[in-house]
Amino acid sequence: MKNAILASTSTLHDQKYLEYLLPEIKKLYSGASEVIFFPFARPGGLSLDEYTEKASEAFKMANIDLKGIHEYSNPAEALENAEGIFTGGGNTFLLVSELYRNKLMQPLREAVLNGTPYLGTSAGTNIAGLTMQTTNDMPIVYPPSFKTLGIIPFNINPHYLDPDKNSTHKGETRETRIKEFHTINTQPVVGLREGSWLEIMDNKISLKGSLSARIFEKDRLPYEVDANNTLTDLN
């Protein structure tokens, strides 16, 4: 049993935090009055409390109280009883390090596999894949492992960016980076553009939003999948 939304980004250009996801949030957490927030990715160095406050403001629009996982005396128990879970974006290395340090990677995985509604944005989406190895983030801290929740049988590259044909910059394009990933690793990678999300209902995985996603499989040319198609057979 799974019920999850994995969004490329929390925020669209010229919109407020989580604004475009509000209808999905209302649907996903329907009936819930309190949702647990994982603020560990701390975007821009926000404190856990500051980040929880920011996310709470947005969730008020859906009449949902958000409580930071760091506020619970027994976080593992809180997860078992959670009505819903939201993991926000920021730095994926920090998020994964803190999940392991607080011994919450496995409890979080179990909660999601047991059907607790889960929303991830950016780093919170990245960790739903098999590993965090297709993150765009800087390795600001050394996590004990790159292995993540494995709620879906592939990896995600959030904030997927098409190569800029006019660029004179010689840093690797996103496509080159994912190609390098596939010289060593075998799982497919879904390049999820900003404004796209994956909807996971039990074992069905659907691409939502208005954009196509770019799919990278080892030893195959990358290809596009249009919105409202399923990715259930990708593994």
Next chain:
Amino acid sequence: MKNAILASTSTLHDQKYLEYLLPEIKKLYSGASEVIFFPFARPGGLSLDEYTEKASEAFKMANIDLKGIHEYSNPAEALENAEGIFTGGGNTFLLVSELYRNKLMQPLREAVLNGTPYLGTSAGTNIAGLTMQTTNDMPIVYPPSFKTLGIIPFNINPHYLDPDKNSTHKGETRETRIKEFHTINTQPVVGLREGSWLEIMDNKISLKGSLSARIFEKDRLPYEVDANNTLTDLN
């Protein structure tokens, strides 16, 4: 004793591989007939032999033979006797993993500290810092540590990119990423733009090329240092 060139990139727009660095290469390795190449970063998934071949072509313009470190039966001994060393760019996680796996991180460090002329480009420059934690690369493999050569007392961000004020993309800017790095780490970071390099002569560190570099220190506003100034006191 140190004698090193640490370049942001191997290649400038509309130029050939290493073309703009050719005068520096001739000066750095003056008198050397053979230089050892570290191809471990394997850009775009090139094989070790393919990458060595590519770099050899460029070094022929300086009348220098390049030999891949993987071609030596005793690489540590080869490093001790090397006339010069060049580490090319690609994926920093892969480069660092392979340096540790081949037990070459320490011998490489010693060779550079003993004055063996060293050229790094991109990933090869990143590893000259205290840690690889300000790389832009994807974590395609899990290295045993993020600690690197520490030839200089700070970190480098190669291919430094200024924020694009017209961008509607919500992924973190480079500056935001480095700010997040400084919420956890204390060493300064030099944002080295493409076309810039650091020249290390004993303990003197000079910024070369025509561009300024952007310096990030913990709890300070970022600032610019103009070309031909020294960074000797940055630590």
